[in-house]
Structure formats: C-alpha cells, structure tokens
Amino acid sequence: MRGRGRRVGWFGLVLGLALALCLVFLTLPIAAIFLEAGPAELLSSLGSAQALEALWVSLLTTTIALAVILLVGTPAAYLLATRSFRGRAALVTLVELPLVVPPAVAGIGLLAAFGPAGLLGGAIEGAGVRLVFVTAGVVVALVFVASPFYLRQAQAAFEAVDPTWTAASRTLGAGEARTFARIAIPAAAPGLGAGAALAWGRALGEFGATLIFAGSLQGVTQTAPLAIVALFGTDFDAALALSAVLVAVAAALLATVKLLTRGRGPTEGAGLAPR
Amino acid sequence: MLRAELAVALREFELRVELAVESGRGLAVVGPSGAGKSSLLRVLAGLLRPDAGRIECDGESWFDAAAGTDLPPERRRCGFVFQDYALFGQMSAWRNVAYGLGHLRRRERRGAALELLDRFGIAALAEARPAAISGGERQRLALARALGSRPRALLLDEPLAALDASTRGAATRELRRLTAAAGVPTVLVTHDFTEASLLAEEIAVLERGEIVQRGDAETLAARPVSAFVADLTGAVVLTGRALAGAGGGGTEVALDGGGTALTAEPAAPGPVAVGVHPWEIALEPAGAAAHGSARNRLAATVTSVTAVGGRVRVALDAGQPLVAEVTTASRDELGLRPGAEVVAVWKASATRVVPAPGAGLL
Numbered sequence: 001m002r003g004r005g006r007r008v009g010w011f012g013l014v015l016g017l018a019l020a021l022c023l024v025f026l027t028l029p030i031a032a033i034f035l036e037a038g039p040a041e042l043l044s045s046l047g048s049a050q051a052l053e054a055l056w057v058s059l060l061t062t063t064i065a066l067a068v069i070l071l072v073g074t075p076a077a078y079l080l081a082t083r084s085f086r087g088r089a090a091l092v093t094l095v096e097l098p099l100v101v102p103p104a105v106a107g108i109g110l111l112a113a114f115g116p117a118g119l120l121g122g123a124i125e126g127a128g129v130r131l132v133f134v135t136a137g138v139v140v141a142l143v144f145v146a147s148p149f150y151l152r153q154a155q156a157a158f159e160a161v162d163p164t165w166t167a168a169s170r171t172l173g174a175g176e177a178r179t180f181a182r183i184a185i186p187a188a189a190p191g192l193g194a195g196a197a198l199a200w201g202r203a204l205g206e207f208g209a210t211l212i213f214a215g216s217l218q219g220v221t222q223t224a225p226l227a228i229v230a231l232f233g234t235d236f237d238a239a240l241a242l243s244a245v246l247v248a249v250a251a252a253l254l255a256t257v258k259l260l261t262r263g264r265g266p267t268e269g270a271g272l273a274p275r
Numbered sequence: 276m277l278r279a280e281l282a283v284a285l286r287e288f289e290l291r292v293e294l295a296v297e298s299g300r301g302l303a304v305v306g307p308s309g310a311g312k313s314s315l316l317r318v319l320a321g322l323l324r325p326d327a328g329r330i331e332c333d334g335e336s337w338f339d340a341a342a343g344t345d346l347p348p349e350r351r352r353c354g355f356v357f358q359d360y361a362l363f364g365q366m367s368a369w370r371n372v373a374y375g376l377g378h379l380r381r382r383e384r385r386g387a388a389l390e391l392l393d394r395f396g397i398a399a400l401a402e403a404r405p406a407a408i409s410g411g412e413r414q415r416l417a418l419a420r421a422l423g424s425r426p427r428a429l430l431l432d433e434p435l436a437a438l439d440a441s442t443r444g445a446a447t448r449e450l451r452r453l454t455a456a457a458g459v460p461t462v463l464v465t466h467d468f469t470e471a472s473l474l475a476e477e478i479a480v481l482e483r484g485e486i487v488q489r490g491d492a493e494t495l496a497a498r499p500v501s502a503f504v505a506d507l508t509g510a511v512v513l514t515g516r517a518l519a520g521a522g523g524g525g526t527e528v529a530l531d532g533g534g535t536a537l538t539a540e541p542a543a544p545g546p547v548a549v550g551v552h553p554w555e556i557a558l559e560p561a562g563a564a565a566h567g568s569a570r571n572r573l574a575a576t577v578t579s580v581t582a583v584g585g586r587v588r589v590a591l592d593a594g595q596p597l598v599a600e601v602t603t604a605s606r607d608e609l610g611l612r613p614g615a616e617v618v619a620v621w622k623a624s625a626t627r628v629v630p631a632p633g634a635g636l637l
Contacts (some may be wrong), residue, residue, distance in 0.1 A: 164361035168320050169356040170348035172375035172424050182374070186365045 030247055037240045045241035053219040054227030054242065061135060061223060062203040063140035069199055073150045074192065078180060080151075081158030082166075092155070099148045106145055107212025114140060115213075137214035138221050142203040148197035157191025158184060194260040201253040204246065277428045277460035280320055280327030280381055281338070290314055296428075296460035298333075299632045301475035304464045305484075305507060311484040313358070313466035316430045319462060320355050321348035331428050332460070354426030354459075358433040360417035362405035368392060369401040375424030388423065395419040411442040418450070429454055431463035435470055447473050447586035468492070468508050479503050480607055492512040496552070498627070505550035512550050513595050514631055517542040525623060532594020534573045538626035546631040555625040558589065558609055561616035569620045573597070577615040579605065589609070591619055 046052065080092060100104060103229070112118050114131050124131060131137040132262070161184050169179040207225045214221040216230060224242050232239040280293045290311040296302045304312050319330060324345060330338040337346045363371050372388035375612045379387055385607070392398045395415045400408050405416065412508035414434065421429065434450060435443050451474055454461045464481075465471050471478045472492030479489040479504075483548065492508075499505035502512045515530040526542040528549055529535055534548050565572060575593035582588075587606045591597040597619055601611075609617065 105477065162361065164359065165363060166356045167317075167320075167348070168355065168357060168361035168363075169374070171320050171351075171353050171430075172420065173349050173352055173377045174374070175347070175349050183363060187363075 003030050012138050033240060033243050037244075041237060042241045042244050045235070045237040046245070048231075048235060048238045049224075050218055050227055050235075051232060051238045051242050054222050054224045055245065057138070057222060058204060058224040059221065061138040061142055064115065065139045065203050066196060066200050067141070068143050069147045069150050070192075070196060073147055074154060074185070075101070075180070077151050077154035079156045079183060081155045082184075083159075095151055096148050098145055099152075103145060103211060104128055106209035107141065110117025110141060110144060110209060110213040116156060132213065133193060133217060133221060135214075135220055138223060141209040141213045142206050145206050145209050146199040148205040149202050150195040153195025153198060154188070154192050157188035157195065159197055160191065161187045190260040194257045197253045197256045197260070201250055204253075206251060276334075277319070277330075277332045277462070278321060279328065279330040281325040281330060282615060283314065283318055283323065283325040285311055285314055285484060290318075290483045292481075292484075292486055294462070294479065295396050295413075296462060296477075298460055299455060299458045300461060301454055301461040301477070303471035303475035303478045304481050305466065305468055305471045305478055305508075306464075306481035307466055310481045311480055312403060312466075313369065313432055316355070316432050316462065316464055319345060319428070320353040320430055321351045324348050346394075352424060352427050354421030354424060354429045354457075354475050355543040356414075356417045356421050356429075358436055360405075360413050360437065362406055362413060362416060362420070362559070367402050367404060368397065368408070371405065371416060372385065372420045372423050375420050379538050391419045392416075404476045410438050411446055414438060414446060415449075418453060419485070422453070424460060426457070428459050429457055429461040429463075431461065431474075433465055434463060434474075435465070435467075450474060468495075480507060499550060499629050502548040502629045504629060505548070505627065508552075510550035510552050510627070511556070511596075512548050512596070512629070514546070514548045517544050517547040517628075518546040526628060530573075530629075533595060536573070536626060537570045538628050540626075540628040542628045548631045550627045550629050551625055552620055553588065553598045553600040554586075556597070556619050556621045558599055558601055558605065558611070559618045559620055560609055561618055567620075567623065570623045571621045571626065573619045575617055575619045577611055577613055577617060579613055582606075591617070593619060599607045600621045 065227070080088065082094075103111070113120055113123060115121055116125065116132060129136070131140055165183050165187060166179050169183045170176075174182065198228075205225055206223070210221065210223060211226060216222045216226040218230075222230065224246055228239045228242050231242065236259075276295065278295045278296055282289055282291045284290075285612035288311070294302060294313055304315060306312050314323060318325050325338065325340070327340045327616055328338070329336070329340070332351070335345045337351050338344055342384065360571050363374065366374065369385065369388040369392060370460075373384040374393050376384045376387055377597060389398065389401055392401050397408075397412050397415050397419070400412060404412060408416070414437070431450075431454075435446055438446055447470065454474070461475070463471075463474055465474070468478075476491065477489060478495055479486045480495065481487070482503055488495060488504050495504060496508045496510070499508060499510065502514070506512045508566065513528075513530050513536060515528040518527045518529055524541055525537060525539045526547075527535055527537055528542070530549060533599070538549055557589070561574065573593045575597060577589055579590040581590075582603065585603065586600050587603055589599045589601060589606070589611055591599060599619055609615070611617070
C-alpha cells in the first residue's frame with residue numbers, strides 16, 4: 001500500500017487527539033455518577049425525604065413554567081415570525097437577552113423587579129400575591145430563564161411554515177386565529193416540540209436565579225439542583241442519586257430534540273412544506 | 276361579475292390594472308416572470324393590500340381605498356389555486372378538501388369532501404397525503420378544494436406550471452371545462468400564451484405592471500401592439516429600420532443583422548420591428564432559385580433542430596435569431612442539422628409591423 005494509500009499525517013493525529021480529549025472530558029463525569037453508586041444504592045438513596053421532595057418541587061414548577069411558556073410564547077413567537085414591523089430585530093434581541101445574562105444576575109434582576117422592595121413589589125403585594133420564598137417564585141424564575149429557548153426555536157419553526165399554506169387557509173374561509181391553530185401550529189409542531197424540550201431542560205437545571213429569587217426552602221422552593229447542593233455536604237449518595245435522575249431526564253430531553261429536528265439544520269425550525 | 280381597478284407599488288414598479296370578468300368567463304393575464312401577475316391575484320384575493328382603487332364582486336365591495344373598505348381573504352372567499360398548489364402536507368386529501376367546507380355542519384363535511392374527490396376522479400386517494408400523490412392528481416385536489424369552498428371567484432396562479440408535458444394537454448382541457456362549469460369569474464395568470472388561449476376567452480398582456488393589450492388570442496396574434504406582445508404570442512421578432520418609399524402601401528425594412536424584409540403594412544421610416552410566426556416561415560436549400568410568391572428571403576445557418584410532436588422547430592441564425600417550424604418530411608429532404616446553410620422564406624403579407632422594442636416605453 002505504500003505510495004498509494006494516503007498516510008495519516010501529523011495534523012490528522014492532532015485532530016483525532018483533540019476529539020478524544022473532548023469525548024473523555026465530557027462523558028467521564030456523567031459516567032462517573034452512575035459508576036460511583038450502583039443502581040440499587042441509587043434507588044435506596046432516592047428514598048430520602050429531601051430528595052423526593054426536591055424532585056416533586058422540580059416536576060411541579062417546571063411543568064407549570066413550561067405551560068406558561070407554551071401558552072404565551074407560542075402566539076408571541078408567531079407574531080415575531082409572521083409580521084414585519086419597525087424595531088422587530090431589536091425586539092428579538094431583547095427577548096433573547098436572558099439567554100446570555102448570568103443566572104445570578106437574573107435572580108438579582110427578578111428581585112429588583114418583583115421582590116418586595118422591587119419595581120412592581122408594591123403592586124404585587126397589593127394584589128395579595130407573594131413571590132419570594134414561595135413555589136410560585138420558582139416558576140417565575142424558571143419562566144424567565146427558560147422562555148427564550150422556546151421563543152427562539154418557535155419563531156424559527158413558524159418562519160419555516162410555507163406562507164402559501166397560511167394564505168390558502170385564509171382564502172378557504174379560515175380567519176387568522178383558525179389558520180394559526182389548524183395550519184401553522186401543526187406544520188410547526190416538530191420545531192415547537194423541540195423548543196419545548198430545550199426550555200424544559202433549561203428549567204430543570206436552573207439554579208442561580210431560583211436560589212437568589214426564591215431561596216432554597218426544602219419542600220417549597222428547593223428544586224432538584226438546589227437539593228443536590230444542599231445534600232452533597234451531608235448525604236453524598238442522595239446527591240448522586242438525584243444527579244443520576246437529572247442526567248437521565250436530560251438525556252431523554254436531548255434525544256427528543258434530536259428526534260424532532262431530525263434531518264433539519266441545527267438552527268432551522270421545522271414544518272417545511274414538501275415542495 | 277368581478278371588477279377591479281387597482282394600483283399597488285411593487286418592488287420595482289407599480290402594478291396598475293383595471294379588469295372586469297363576467298361570471299362563467301375567464302380572463303388570462305399573460306406576462307413574463309416578475310410582471311406582477313401573482314401580485315395581481317394576491318390583491319384580488321385580499322392577501323396583498325393595494326395602495327388605491329376598488330375591487331367588487333357581484334355588487335359587494337371587497338376593497339375601496341376611498342371608503343376604507345378592505346374585506347379580509349376569508350370573507351372574500353376566492354378559490355385560489357396556488358402555483359405549487361399549497362396543499363396542507365399534514366392532512367390527508369379529504370381533510371384538505373373538508374378544510375374549505377366551513378359553511379357545512381361538521382358531520383357533513385367528510386361526506387361532502389369525499390363526493391368532491393369522486394367528482395374529480397381522485398376518490399381512491401382520499402386518505403393519501405399530498406406528498407404521496409402525482410402532480411396531476413395534486414392539481415385536481417387543489418381545484419377540488421378551491422371549488423368546494425363555494426368560491427365567489429376563481430384565481431389560478433400558473434395552474435399548469437407544475438405539471439409535466441405528458442399530462443398537461445388533458446389537464447388543460449379538464450381545467451377549462453371545470454372553470455366554465457363553476458359559473459364564477461375566473462382570473463388566471465400564466466407566462467404561456469398558448470396556455471392562456473386554451474384556458475380563457477380573453478387575454479390581457481401584462482408588462483411591468485401595466486396591461487399593454489387585451490383581446491382574444493386571435494386578435495393578439497394577428498395585431499400585436501408591440502414587439503413584446505408579438506414575442507409573447509410566439510412570433511419571431513426582427514428589428515431594423517423602415518426605409519422610405521417602398522410603394523404599394525408596404526414597407527421595406529433593413530434588418531439589423533443584415534438583409535431586408537418586406538411587409539404589406541405601412542410604417543413610418545425609422546426604427547421598427549417586424550413579427551412573423553414560425554409556421555409562416557419555409558426553408559429552402561441555400562443557392563436554390565427563387566420561386567413562388569414569397570418575397571422575403573434571408574440566408575441563414577441552422578443552429579438547432581428540435582422535433583416537437585409532428586413538427587420540427589428549427590432555430591436559425593440570420594444575423595438575428597429566427598425560428599421556423601417545418602414538417603419532418605422537409606427536415607429530411609433538406610438534411611437540416613446544426614451548421615446547415617438554408618434560406619428562410621416567408622410572405623410579405625405574413626409579416627406584421629410592430630413598434631420597435633423600447634418604443635412607447637419611457
């Protein structure tokens with residue numbers, strides 16, 4: 001083969017080595033969670049009241065947050081995707097801002113806006129609502145940090161819907177609302193699903209903003225990530241077990257995203273009409 | 276009766292159109308890509324808002340800039356067949372049709388949709404998704420959906436463009452029959468003059484947003500008002516300069532690429548174009564003695580030979596490009612192939628004078 005087949009050059013070796021390093025570095029800590037404690041140990045450690053309560057708080061708050069995000073985010077993203085107006089680009093950037101704001105800063109911001117001494121604190125208290133140190137506060141923090149993930153993906157998904165479909169729907173007697181519900185949403189569904197999974201994943205892992213804005217009260221505002229921090233000094237096995245659950249859920253969400261956006265570009269939404 | 280008088284600024288020019296189409300009749304708007312044809316249909320359907328004008332259908336005002344009337348598309352209910360049909364990919368064929376049956380009660384829609392599919396000969400495809408059926412069937416499905424919604428007017432955007440040549444003939448006849456039977460005004464747009472002449476009684480030629488000529492197909496072919504229209508009707512357009520004093524009411528034109536052409540029509544001296552249809556042009560071997568009554572003779576080189584049905588289209592270079600349509604017999608007799616030298620021959624009476632390209636335009 002010498003002289004015919006191309007030898008692997010030094011640069012190829014460098015590339016391979018770099019990838020191998022990435023792979024080991026990125027997967028080893030995840031694998032270690034499962035290797036450190038056996039499945040039986042994991043299960044028994046999950047029996048701890050604190051871990052179970054934290055999982056329940058996480059499930060409850062992320063579900064409510066996701067419902068809020070879908071309910072408000074879907075029409076908002078549709079508007080951004082289908083109308084052109086002055087300042088639209090600036091608006092899109094503003095909506096994406098929470099993506100790059102550090103979570104701790106997000107928590108401070110939420111306190112400054114909705115906290116008892118915040119901008120709207122008086123109004124919120126006047127309405128008889130408390131957000132700080134209660135479960136509802138966790139939902140507020142989660143919606144703040146997770147909704148941009150959904151908005152971005154949903155906007156891309158709606159932009160990819162063939163505009164002649166919505167035009168055809170209108171000429172067939174359907175108003176704007178019916179066109180949105182019957183044509184745009186089903187056509188964009190895979191992209192919307194992927195966005196929802198991304199937002200849910202982000203909400204599930206939320207830590208900083210929740211801690212600052214809602215605190216870490218066991219059974220009330222202590223979500224799974226907060227419980228891991230609280231537990232790892234006292235009950236490392238329980239912390240490991242909770243981590244394992246979060247890894248499993250995160251992996252399932254990632255697989256969902258990949259499945260829903262299969263065959264499409266990474267930034268592209270979904271629902272491209274067949275042509 | 277659909278009446279419109281509208282103006283809308285497009286990217287490069289303004290679309291200014293006036294039209295009136297009676298129920299059961301068709302108007303074909305013909306023009307090249309980018310002439311504003313699709314925009315016209317979108318304005319009529321309510322998908323694009325005009326800057327000025329009025330649109331009314333059967334006495335109901337759809338749009339009136341002065342009165343501030345602007346009915347949304349769902350209240351105008353135009354049966355719109357889009358160029359790529361815009362069938363909803365996530366719905367089966369019958370659900371696509373049922374979508375437009377909002378005027379029926381929910382439980383009646385499926386039956387009515389199936390009945391429509393049956394009338395269009397695609398009942399067997401009721402459960403199929405649009406992506407899984409052929410182009411011709413998709414066209415029928417789009418038509419069934421548009422007609423099922425009880426449209427007040429039919430708007431067809433290049434209705435045959437997505438079909439291949441083998442199904443186009445049958446689809447054209449069927450489309451003509453269906454639009455006539457619908458009993459509503461039909462406006463269709465196409466870039467193909469032949470298609471327009473087969474699908475509609477009246478043709479309007481659209482050039483950069485303006486209707487430059489309207490009439491039936493015969494009138495447009497016989498009396499094109501411009502080189503643009505002549506070219507659109509399939510005529511060969513040759514440019515040149517009309518010479519003074521040919522006598523007998525005719526004109527002698529010195530062609531731009533060399534040679535002259537005689538026409539029986541008068542023309543003022545100066546830049547001019549002449550149009551002749553490819554089937555009026557006969558070919559003779561180079562150097563053959565002149566015979567017959569044809570007074571136009573132009574030496575030419577064959578550039579391509581294409582058989583279309585029983586006829587042969589011969590592209591020629593005679594200083595300007597020229598196209599002749601001859602029989603397969605004369606192709607074989609003359610040994611026509613690229614590079615062959617021939618003489619293109621046609622009658623002065625078959626030669627129409629049209630304003631030179633660019634003349635009449637600002």
